[in-house]
Each structure stands twice: as C-alpha cells, then as structure tokens.
Amino acid sequence: MNLASRDIRHNFGRFVLTTIGLGLLLMLVMGMGGIYRGLVQEATLLVDRIDTDVWVVQKDTRGPFAEISRIPASLEDRIRAVPGVLSSRAFVSTTIQRERNRQPLRITVQGLSWPEDKGQWLPLVAGRALGQAHYEMIADESLKLPIGARVKLAKDTYTVVGLTRGMSSPSGDSMAFFTLHDSQAIQFDLSGEAVRLERAARYGRARQIDLGRSQPQVIERSLGPSSAIPALGPPAISAVLVKVRPGVDPNQVQSIIAKWPDVSVYSSDGQRDLLVSGIVDRSRRQLGLFRILLIIVSAIIMALILYTLTLDKLHDIAMLKLMGARNSVILGLIMQQAVLLGALAYIVAYIIGQWVFPWFPRRVVIIPEDLWMLAAVVAGISVLASVLGIAKALSVEPNEVLA
Amino acid sequence: MSVTSRNGDAVLEASNLTKIYGSGHTEVVAVRDATLNVARGEIVALLGPSGAGKSTLLTLIGMILSPNTGRIVIGGETVFDHHRAQVNVRRFRRQHLGFVFQKANLIPFLTAVENVRLAMEINDQSSRAAKRRAMELLNYLGVGERADHLPSKLSGGEQQRVAVARALANHPSLILADEPTAALDSVRGRQVMELFCKVAHEQNAGVIVVTHDHRALDVFDRTLEMEDGKLRDAVTTSGRES
Numbered sequence: 001m002n003l004a005s006r007d008i009r010h011n012f013g014r015f016v017l018t019t020i021g022l023g024l025l026l027m028l029v030m031g032m033g034g035i036y037r038g039l040v041q042e043a044t045l046l047v048d049r050i051d052t053d054v055w056v057v058q059k060d061t062r063g064p065f066a067e068i069s070r071i072p073a074s075l076e077d078r079i080r081a082v083p084g085v086l087s088s089r090a091f092v093s094t095t096i097q098r099e100r101n102r103q104p105l106r107i108t109v110q111g112l113s114w115p116e117d118k119g120q121w122l123p124l125v126a127g128r129a130l131g132q133a134h135y136e137m138i139a140d141e142s143l144k145l146p147i148g149a150r151v152k153l154a155k156d157t158y159t160v161v162g163l164t165r166g167m168s169s170p171s172g173d174s175m176a177f178f179t180l181h182d183s184q185a186i187q188f189d190l191s192g193e194a195v196r197l198e199r200a201a202r203y204g205r206a207r208q209i210d211l212g213r214s215q216p217q218v219i220e221r222s223l224g225p226s227s228a229i230p231a232l233g234p235p236a237i238s239a240v241l242v243k244v245r246p247g248v249d250p251n252q253v254q255s256i257i258a259k260w261p262d263v264s265v266y267s268s269d270g271q272r273d274l275l276v277s278g279i280v281d282r283s284r285r286q287l288g289l290f291r292i293l294l295i296i297v298s299a300i301i302m303a304l305i306l307y308t309l310t311l312d313k314l315h316d317i318a319m320l321k322l323m324g325a326r327n328s329v330i331l332g333l334i335m336q337q338a339v340l341l342g343a344l345a346y347i348v349a350y351i352i353g354q355w356v357f358p359w360f361p362r363r364v365v366i367i368p369e370d371l372w373m374l375a376a377v378v379a380g381i382s383v384l385a386s387v388l389g390i391a392k393a394l395s396v397e398p399n400e401v402l403a
Numbered sequence: 404m405s406v407t408s409r410n411g412d413a414v415l416e417a418s419n420l421t422k423i424y425g426s427g428h429t430e431v432v433a434v435r436d437a438t439l440n441v442a443r444g445e446i447v448a449l450l451g452p453s454g455a456g457k458s459t460l461l462t463l464i465g466m467i468l469s470p471n472t473g474r475i476v477i478g479g480e481t482v483f484d485h486h487r488a489q490v491n492v493r494r495f496r497r498q499h500l501g502f503v504f505q506k507a508n509l510i511p512f513l514t515a516v517e518n519v520r521l522a523m524e525i526n527d528q529s530s531r532a533a534k535r536r537a538m539e540l541l542n543y544l545g546v547g548e549r550a551d552h553l554p555s556k557l558s559g560g561e562q563q564r565v566a567v568a569r570a571l572a573n574h575p576s577l578i579l580a581d582e583p584t585a586a587l588d589s590v591r592g593r594q595v596m597e598l599f600c601k602v603a604h605e606q607n608a609g610v611i612v613v614t615h616d617h618r619a620l621d622v623f624d625r626t627l628e629m630e631d632g633k634l635r636d637a638v639t640t641s642g643r644e645s
Binding site: 315321 | 458462465467468493494495496497498500502504508510511512513517520521522524525526530553569581
C-alpha cells in the first residue's frame with residue numbers, strides 16, 4: 001500500500017495548489033535558462049545565418065555588433081582583389097526608433113549589398129527577397145508589419161515585400177533588411193535645415209583658406225551636395241563580409257587582410273565569440289546568478305511545504321512507529337511525496353512555460369539539455385527538501401500517540 | 404509488589420518494573436517495583452485513579468517507554484532486562500503486540516480496511532493476504548460493511564472496532580488497551596469490553612485493559628488496581644475476586 005499516494009488523495013486540493021505554486025516557481029527557473037539561451041541565439045543569429053567566412057571591420061574595434069565600426073565603402077572593392085576571395089559585400093547595421101500608429105517602432109536596420117545580396121539567405125516565412133535597388137524592405141514578423149505595408153523612414157517610403165521569423169539583434173530589437181544605399185539613407189538622414197546649415201558652414205570654412213580664396217570653384221562646390229565633393233567621399237559602412245572560394249582556407253584570406261593597418265578581421269566563429277563573450281556574457285552571469293537564487297528559493301519553499309506536510313502527520317507517524325513500522329516506511333511516505341511534488345511541479349512548469357514563454361518580449365529558448373539538467377536539479381532539491389521533514393519525522397517518539 | 408496469573412501459560416511476565424520521571428526535586432516515581440503475569444487467553448483490567456501509573460505501566464510493557472529497572476518477558480522471549488531492550492523493539496511490537504487507545508488513532512487518509520491492512524503490510528504480509536484478513540477481522544468485529552469508509556465517516560464505536568481489528572491483525576500474543584471505552588457511551592463501551600473478552604478467549608491472546616469504567620468489570624478474568632505507582636489485586640464492586 002502506498003501511503004504517500006493515499007495521503008495525497010486525501011489532501012488532493014492542497015496538494016494540487018502546492019504543485020501549481022511550485023510549478024510556477026520552477027517555470028521562472030526554466031524561463032531564466034530559456035532567456036539566456038535566447039540572448040545567445042539572438043546575439044549570434046545573424047552571424048550564424050548570414051553565410052560569410054570573414055568579417056572585416058574598423059581597426060581595433062569589435063564591430064559591427066559588439067562595438068561601432070566605420071570603414072570606407074571602397075574597402076569592399078579592395079578586398080575583392082585579395083587572392084582566394086570569391087565575393088565581398090558591404091554591410092551596414094544601425095538601430096533606429098520611429099513612431100507608427102502612435103506606438104514606438106524600434107528597428108535594427110541591416111543593409112544588404114544589392115544586387116549581390118538580396119536577402120535570399122534570410123528565413124522568409126512570407127513574401128520574397130528584395131527585388132529592386134530601392135524602397136523595398138524585408139521585415140521580421142515581430143514588427144507586426146504585414147506584406148505590402150508601407151513605412152516612411154527618413155525621406156522615403158518603403159514597402160514590406162518579405163517577412164522573416166525570429167530575426168532580432170543582440171539587443172533584442174527586430175531586424176529589417178534594406179539595400180545598402182537605402183539603409184545608409186535611413187542612417188544618415190538629415191533635415192533640410194541641417195543640410196543648409198552644413199553647406200553654409202562648409203562655405204565659411206572654404207572662404208577662410210587660401211585654396212578657397214584662390215579657387216572660386218571650390219567655394220561654389222562647397223554650396224552643393226556632399227556627393228559632388230570628391231574630398232568628402234561616400235558614407236561609411238559598418239563591415240565588409242567576405243566569402244572565400246571553394247577549397248580556400250578562410251584563415252589564409254584572413255591572415256592576408258589582417259596585415260592591412262586600417263582594418264581588423266574576424267572569422268565567423270571569432271565574430272560569434274565576440275558577441276557571446278562581450279554582449280551576452282554579463283547578462284549570462286546575471287541570469288545565472290538569478291537562476292541559482294531561484295533554485296535556492298524553490299528548495300527552501302519546497303522544504304517548508306514538505307516540513308509543514310510532515311508536521312500535519314506527526315501523530316500518524318508516531319502511530320506508525322508505535323505499530324512497529326520501519327523507518328523506511330516513514331521515509332518513503334515523505335520522500336515519495338517530495339519527489340512526486342517535484343516531478344509534477346516540473347511538468348506544470350513545462351506546460352505553463354510552453355504557453356507563457358512565447359508571450360515574453362524577448363526570445364525564450366528551451367533546449368532538451370536544459371530541461372534534463374533542470375529535471376536533475378529538481379530531483380536533487382526534492383530529496384534535499386525532504387530532509388527537514390524526515391529529520392522531524394524520525395525524531396517523533398511513538399508515545400506521542402498518547403499525548 | 405507481585406500480581407501473578409493463576410494460569411501457568413504466561414504470555415507476559417513483568418517483574419520489578421520501576422519507572423521514574425525527572426530527577427532530584429522533580430523526581431516522580433510513576434511505577435514502583437511492579438510485577439505482573441498475564442496468561443494466554445486471559446483478560447485483565449487495570450484500575451486506578453488518574454496519575455496512579457496505569458498508562459505508564461502499559462507503555463513499559465508495550466516497550467514504548469523503557470523502565471528504569473525490571474525485566475519483561477513476552478511470549479517466553481526476554482524483551483527487556485539489564486536496563487536495555489533485548490530485542491528489536493519495533494519488530495517485536497509489530498509481530499507480538501497490539502495496541503488500542505482511548506482515541507482510535509486511525510490513520511485519517513486510509514479507509515478502515517486500509518488501516519487494518521497497513522498493520523499487516525508493515526509486517527511483510529502480502530497485500531492480498533492482508534486485505535483478506537483485514538476484511539475477515541472487520542466482519543468479525545461487525546464493521547465489515549464500513550470497510551471502505553475513511554475514519555472521519557465512522558462513528559466513535561466503529562472507529563474503536565477498527566482500531567481493535569488493527570490491533571489483532573498480526574495475531575499478537577498480547578493486546579494492550581488504554582482506556583479504550585473512555586470516549587464511548589456505556590452501551591458501546593460495554594460492547595467494546597465484551598469484544599476484548601471475546602478476542603482474548605477466541606484468539607488466545609493476553610489482554611490488559613486500563614479502564615475507569617467499573618460497570619463492565621464483570622467481563623474481565625482478573626482486575627488489578629494501581630495507586631501511587633503500586634500494583635495490587637483488586638476486589639470489584641460486584642464482589643468478584645481478582
């Protein structure tokens with residue numbers, strides 16, 4: 001006869017409520033692990049998906065994600081000439097916040113090197129890749145922009161032609177993909193007044209130097225658009241993505257470019273490590289500590305619950321001892337309840353988690369390894385938590401039945 | 404002080420039992436040099452005012468408390484001697500002793516039949532055999548039709564019958580009952596006392612019943628009295644010599 005199950009059946013309502021309460025607590029522990037995994041996945045998503053071998057960024061920076069990187073757009077052409085390089089493409093990444101329908105709209109703008117890169121590598125769930133050089137965008141579905149939606153960014157209006165799922169930046173903002181020029185237009189957008197003031201300032205500086213005074217055309221050019229002034233050059237890009245030819249060792253290409261004094265070079269794995277160790281590391285440690293605290297709290301609460309359940313049964317335990325029951329019978333009663341409580345709470349945590357986690361604002365990724373580890377931890381704390389109750393039960397004297 | 408059975412086949416031979424609580428100024432002698440023999444099939448009443456030491460004597464015999472001095476032999480096996488238990492106390496209790504108290508002390512989350520089964524299952528009997536015997540006992544004690552009810556759904560008398568069934572479950576050689584009828588009315592109290600008498604005679608077990616109830620003393624084979632920890636033969640109001 002299983003005493004634990006009989007006791008639970010007798011106090012079913014209380015046991016169910018206790019299980020749900022503990023399950024919610026374990027769901028938080030499970031969620032913490034999932035949030036950490038989500039952070040890593042969000043941080044490395046683009047690096048893992050973008051299909052490149054080498055990242056070239058501004059010298060001595062850890063760009064373009066962990067740190068700002070600005071390199072001249074011409075670097076793309078310079079890299080294309082390196083032996084072993086199959087293709088190179090410019091990459092721009094910047095985060096903007098606009099308002100749409102009176103709601104803040106945060107977008108991490110990614111520039112794709114049209115026409116080589118149309119975003120065909122993206123995990124599209126609807127629509128298509130970019131089909132023209134301007135005014136089209138691929139948005140993540142978390143931005144809640146349907147196919148065909150028109151969004152005004154900077155001075156232009158863009159049409160959503162494709163939707164991705166789960167594409168977010170290391171900071172958790174949803175991504176949208178544009179052609180490189182469009183993304184630069186969004187990134188470096190200036191108001192008309194700002195342009196006029198810059199031209200006036202430029203004119204003033206040109207008038208103060210000998211070249212300006214001796215060459216009237218320079219003063220005249222200073223009043224025109226920036227693109228017409230060769231000295232100013234095109235806007236900077238964030239990085240250049242390099243794909244090596246089949247059979248070529250990416251390390252070989254990386255070592256050649258790494259010798260250039262104006263850039264830093266990372267492999268895809270290196271870029272991934274930068275993201276994980278830089279952006280995610282502190283969050284990971286913070287979540288880890290919080291997770292440990294939650295496990296300790298769960299263990300304490302579980303111990304108190306089991307202790308209280310044991311206190312309720314002290315008279316019965318004394319009677320069992322008086323009848324000559326072995327300690328194993330009494331241990332079994334408490335331990336089985338503890339393990340059952342832990343197991344059911346774990347299942348409750350999993351089921352509720354599956355329902356709740358998708359509503360979290362940031363990605364929560366539950367992987368089987370984490371589930372197994374938490375199951376082992378729950379089993380451990382179930383046993384540990386029952387120790388207090390067992391100690392109390394074993395200290396009960398059979399003559400307490402007479403009290 | 405010695406009180407012995409007339410029958411030579413003793414199930415209990417307790418000699419020179421003394422139990423002292425506290426020490427120094429707070430010392431209380433609860434049982435003083437008590438000697439008691441009970442024969443198989445004999446039912447003995449233990450009378451006395453509150454605080455006389457009746458329950459303490461019962462707990463000493465039941466190996467719930469240890470005496471300071473004395474020797475206890477149950478079923479021919481020395482269980483306490485030289486200030487220490489001579490057997491595995493819990494094993495001995497579950498195999499040879501049965502207890503009934505003022506309160507039935509049934510496990511509240513087990514049905515009547517499960518309460519009786521439990522006593523047998525913790526004594527390593529198979530579940531099937533335990534269930535069969537539990538039902539036999541409950542039927543024997545007239546509560547068979549209440550077998551599947553929880554204690555909270557049973558009357559006081561029914562609960563006490565289930566407690567008696569539980570005490571009988573493992574064919575104990577000695578049954579110890581501490582005021583088993585205190586919570587019952589006189590009719591039900593007498594029924595329980597007659598039940599003990601029936602059990603003692605039919606199951607050939609020794610039975611010691613601590614009681615304040617003088618109305619049912621005629622069912623006992625012998626009546627003992629305790630006062631200030633001392634045990635002696637008693638003469639009942641019915642005039643039956645113990």
